[in-house]
Amino acid sequence: MLCQECGKRPASLHFTKIVGGEKTEFHICESCAREKGEGIPGTTNGFSIHSLLSGLLDFEPSGGASGAGPGYQAKGQTIRCDNCGLTYAQFSKMGRFGCSKCYSQFGDKLDPILKRVHGNAVHVGKVPKRSGTRIKLKREIESLRRELHERIEREEFENAAQIRDRIRELERSVAEG
């Protein structure tokens, strides 16, 4: 396949962009990608290679004024952790958070990164004993519900009834705090 930009060199970068259900495919060669980094024809807001790569990691372009990618331009502001002052751009560069508050400050923006690294964005493991009693109860209820479901499917109704009672009991203690 030839590069859709210069029509001479073979296209080595292929990507698909989906905006609001509308799918656009791009096939370009590396040198066009580098040269015409600012915009690829067919996109309205200029999709640069830089923002393609950082977009993959959902990185916010540094600075804001220079090379702001699509999506962020409109906001025109930098996401910054109120607690330690670390910006999202700094985080994406270093790969380290500044403090424990960064997680909640950057919020859902972290989902794609976490999914890419772990294939998942939600914790299911151990919960600290002292601070997490409530969370723990909720987790236990969830797992009991799953078990309940399985028992019912296997028609082990006697066991299921016990589990149901246990769930009720736990729910009561969650409600009471």
Place this chain on the structure above:
Amino acid sequence: MERLTAVPETGRLNAVGKFETIRLSDLSELERRVLVEKHLISPNLANESRGGAVILSDNESVSIMVNEEDHLRIQCLYPGFQISEAWELASRIDDIFEEVADYAFDERRGFLTSCPTNVGTGIRASVMMHLPGLVLTQQINRILSAITQVGLAVRGIYGEGSEALGNLFQISNQITLGQSEGEIIENLHSVAKQIIDHERAARERMVHESRIRLEDRVFRSYGILSHASIMDSKESAQRLSDVRLGIDLGLIQDVTPRMMNELLVLTQPGFLQQNSGEKLSAEQRDIRRAELIRQHLHRKSDHGGV
């Protein structure tokens, strides 16, 4: 930090063992290096931490690092294939620390670590494996690349960024979020078990198909280790691996696998220098290393003879 390093004094850790707190700032560069070579602290804690400390158990199987990349890093080392045991102990120690420290924990994200690659359980379960059979039969690359595809990572013996010296590989989980500790350990356990099976099969095949060449390799290395006067760290790791293989296959009987493990650590640069009580040049180290190995191997066979 003070609250964390003071935990041993509160007596809470007594049920687990005897502990001592060591501040990194009180140690010389060499002493830190020795701790790294014994796997008790990470290179990161040794070199970069400001105000770092380590809480060490007297049998050196537990080391709790304070102010490493994260505030707290609990490490438990067990011999053999005891991943679950190590996790249980780490979890118990974790509970003890949680009594005095408020962990940064989020219901959705789990334990909030400094690096997004550790968030969630924050657990890194790993097994150290000696895989000469897979290396010699050239299957190792295929297997290692398969491992990375199931969410596990392979490292050398000194962790991140280190080389796989002496056919030793450290295999650990990469994913910390979205799987429970039990699942992570189960996954590592089953993959490690498969690798063990492959390694055993490879060894068996070598014994059947090229026994004489295998023997030659093992005894050649044994001979060199027993007599050489200069030995660099790379060669010694390789030769020790050969001898270890020979022991495992029953070709060499007067040396214990334990001695091979000891020698592997004792021949590291930091250890050599600490033993001789001075800083050594690379060449001096190579001479000292060869001497140390000779002494160990001869002492062993002397004992055997008596």
